[in-house]
Amino acid sequence: MKFMALIYADESVWETFPDAERQAAYAQYRAFADEAGAAGMLAGGDELAPTRDATTVRVREGETLVTDGPYAEVKEALGGFFVLECGSLDEAVQLAAKIPGAEHGSVEVRPIYVDPAEVQP
Amino acid sequence: MKYALLIHGDDSAWVDLPDEEKAALRAEEMPQWISLFEELSKADPGVSGYELDGRSTARVVQVRDGERIVTDGPFAETKEIVGGVFLVDLPDLDEAIRLAALIPTAKHGSIEIRPLQE
Numbered sequence: 009m010k011f012m013a014l015i016y017a018d019e020s021v022w023e024t025f026p027d028a029e030r031q032a033a034y035a036q037y038r039a040f041a042d043e044a045g046a047a048g049m050l051a052g053g054d055e056l057a058p059t060r061d062a063t064t065v066r067v068r069e070g071e072t073l074v075t076d077g078p079y080a081e082v083k084e085a086l087g088g089f090f091v092l093e094c095g096s097l098d099e100a101v102q103l104a105a106k107i108p109g110a111e112h113g114s115v116e117v118r119p120i121y122v123d124p125a126e127v128q129p
Numbered sequence: 130m131k132y133a134l135l136i137h138g139d140d141s142a143w144v145d146l147p148d149e150e151k152a153a154l155r156a157e158e159m160p161q162w163i164s165l166f167e168e169l170s171k172a173d174p175g176v177s178g179y180e181l182d183g184r185s186t187a188r189v190v191q192v193r194d195g196e197r198i199v200t201d202g203p204f205a206e207t208k209e210i211v212g213g214v215f216l217v218d219l220p221d222l223d224e225a226i227r228l229a230a231l232i233p234t235a236k237h238g239s240i241e242i243r244p245l246q247e
Contacts, residue, residue: 012181014211016204052177054216056133057244063222065229065240072230079137079241080207086135088246089214091179101188101199110192116204117190119182 010051010120011092011100016084017113019058036108044092049103052091059085084113091120131245132225134215138238139208144183161233168231173218180213209238216245 025033044050059078066073078085090107094100097119104115143151169176187203187210203210212234219225222242229240 012179055246057246061244063242065226065235067230067235074226079239101190104190105192105197110190114204115190117188119186121180121182
């Protein structure tokens with residue numbers, strides 16, 4: 009089963025990190041990805057640009073409305089995700105606890121929906 | 130530039146529907162989704178997408194002082210939560226906006242476009 013681990017953290021903390029601390033954080037993420045990958049439990053992942061680079065799109069009554077900024081102004085924003093390959097939700101939760109962001113932010117684990125009848129891109 | 134198109138929507142009405150009604154709604158929206166998938170694949174043959182299960186399946190994990198804290202439910206306490214994401218490589222933001230507006234749920238929810246970090 010595939011699960012998505014959505015990583016929420018306070019962007020303002022990250023932005024104030026000196027370079028050395030950022031490199032250390034990236035090294036921790038690489039170590040997590042290497043370990044999970046070697047165990048066959050990692051199927052993907054990406055880091056998102058900060059919310060100040062976000063654009064939000066809505067369509068109302070046929071009209072496309074575009075606004076600068078994220079969908080919601082929140083203290084802890086979605087900053088990235090991993091796609092985990094695990095046998096159960098419990099296993100996915102255990103693995104997600106090893107994601108470095110869980111130490112200061114929050115990691116939300118959600119099963120990825122699979123509908124065999126559905127056309128996937 | 131690679132973008133994440135994050136699909137935010139209110140799934141509370143959806144999760145309570147009986148399976149037959151869900152299937153009927155899916156069937157009704159399916160032509161729009163198929164034409165979206167075609168447009169996305171045309172723009173980037175390597176496009177990928179994930180649909181997430183509803184909020185009742187969500188767990189939040191935090192580690193504080195070495196202790197694991199697991200809570201039920203999604204992280205955001207808002208009505209609209211992330212329901213899925215497309216990852217797509219596009220020439221510019223305008224193209225991302227054009228494709229985001231083609232996502233059927235943009236008509237009642239919101240699509241947040243975020244560039245991916247290299």
